[in-house]
Amino acid sequence: MRTKGLRGELAADTAIGAGNVLDRVLAHGADPHGPGLTFDTCVDGYPAERPLTLGQLDERVAARAAWLHERGIGRRDPVAVWATSAADMVLSFLALTRLGAIPALMNGRLRPEIAAEYIRRLRAVGVLADAAHTEALAGHDPGAPLLGQPAEAGTGDPATAPAPYRHHDEDPVVITHTSGTTGVPKAVLHSHASLFAATRHLLSMPQAQGTRRILNALPAPHTATVLMVNQALGNRAEMLLLSEQSGQRVLDAIQRWRPDGVFGFSVTWAELARFDLTGYDLDSVRLWFNTGDASHEPHVRRLVAVGSRDVVTRDGVTRVPGSVFIDGLGSSEMGHSMFHITHTTETNRYGRCVGRPYRFTRVAVLDPDGTELSPGQVGWLGIESPSLFRGYWNDSVTTHRSRLRGWYLTGDLVYADDEGRYYHLDRAVDSVDAGNGKRFYTALSEERILAACPDVTDCTVVMVAGGDGVVTDVLLELAAGADPDTDRTDAVRAALGDDVGATLRRVVPVRADDIPVTVTGKVRKVALRERYLTESPS
CATH class of the missing domain: 3.40.50.980 (Rossmann fold)
Known part of the structure; x- marks a missing residue:
């Protein structure tokens, strides 16, 4: 259509x-006289x-x-x-x-x-x-x-x-x-052309609900904001752009401006999950759209439980409680999320599933030599798409190293199921080769811990391979009112499973401020590995 x-x-x-x-x-x-853009700071006297x-x-x-x-x-x-x-x-x-x-x-x-x-x-x-x-x-x-x-x-x-x-x-x-x-x-x-390829595809499709009045909670200098501004202009939608994306700032803006869609990164959804969302007026939100890193199941579940959405019934279009969360996996280099999966209160496909690829892209799971792997086999994610970046500015060496047999390597480890859905396990640099054909994954481990521990709002798994094997530390950010002195070691070990659980060294409650992050809020696991490799257990 x-x-x-x-x-x-x-x-x-x-x-x-x-x-x-x-x-x-x-x-x-x-x-x-139609909608242009709305900013959260004054502009030239406006x-x-x-x-x-x-x-x-x-x-x-x-x-x-x-x-x-x-x-x-x-x-x-x-x-x-x-x-x-x-x-x-x-x-x-x-x-x-x-x-x-x-x-x-x-x-x-x-x-x-x-x-x-x-x-x-x-x-x-x-x-x-x-x-x-x-x-x-x-x-x-x-x-x-x-x-x-x-x-x-x-x-x-x-x-x-x-x-x-x-x-x-x-x-x-x-x-x-x-x-x-x-x-x-x-x-x-x-x-x-590259940064418009995905927008051109979306403009050719029926406009989705939740894209007429958008709160942009993406970092303003990021590729994703450039994309969303162009999409809003093409859709003739209203858009309020936030200069700062903390959870409280986003919640306040939703209540004040009443958007039908909120666009952001997974770090923002993790922050929102720390709040009791039932205490906020979020009924206007029909859509949460995530790009960048894939989101964790408990964060998604908290968001789809609020807001409302339109569904088609025998009686026509009806507004029902509970919003829609569109998850995926993207990066600055990809130019747009390459995958999409829709969550509501009624869906139950999680486990790091990022869904199917958009129709404008081709994806593959590759071995180190660039050979395509069969469903169920874990390998490197390769992308071929008109939306891909054109290279790293003034850095041809890194540009060409990111290519293999015509594919752009994202640096992610994934697998596909028999129905064409893809599952994101980890960034390759954050995973650990445990020997004997085994590899352990930090992102997948975090997903399992969060799903098993309801009093944990976020967690970071740090794995280090050394002469004595793999050592795993788990850093927990606790929900308000949770007892930091409770020993959660057994619950965490069970969530990790036998293989990874056997490497568990310690479980440490931390504050969000204790975790080193990048300018866009991603956890700097390389810094944590360096820190925890040299520290003795407390």
């Missing part, structure tokens, strides 16, 4: 891509959370494009953007791509020395940094001049902005970065 109207026209438009969605939506006759119409959004983007053009920024110029607010990130992206430049969006939580080195490696022609990050760069040499603050660019005259750049499919349109689990993050390049 193909959609008609504006969404269908956009899906069929060969000129549209990730770098010009705003311009093409207007060119196809979208109402300038107060926080006041919606910008499509026409106002275009004007604010044109003002920034004019300001940047006056400073010599043009096509193919990489410009680093380091800021905190979603408005600074998204408006800078839209303005720079309007000029044919290449925005390099940077997470505001990067350490200054890492940020400076990252910008140097970009060989950027300039840097846009807000006041806090301009100060943070003082004393560091990013190898590029500071152009000013992103909000300053809003003082440009939109009437003097050059005509929008005409993109080619392979034109670079954005550089985002990985989480940086081991140091300087990798710079991920997407093209005009």
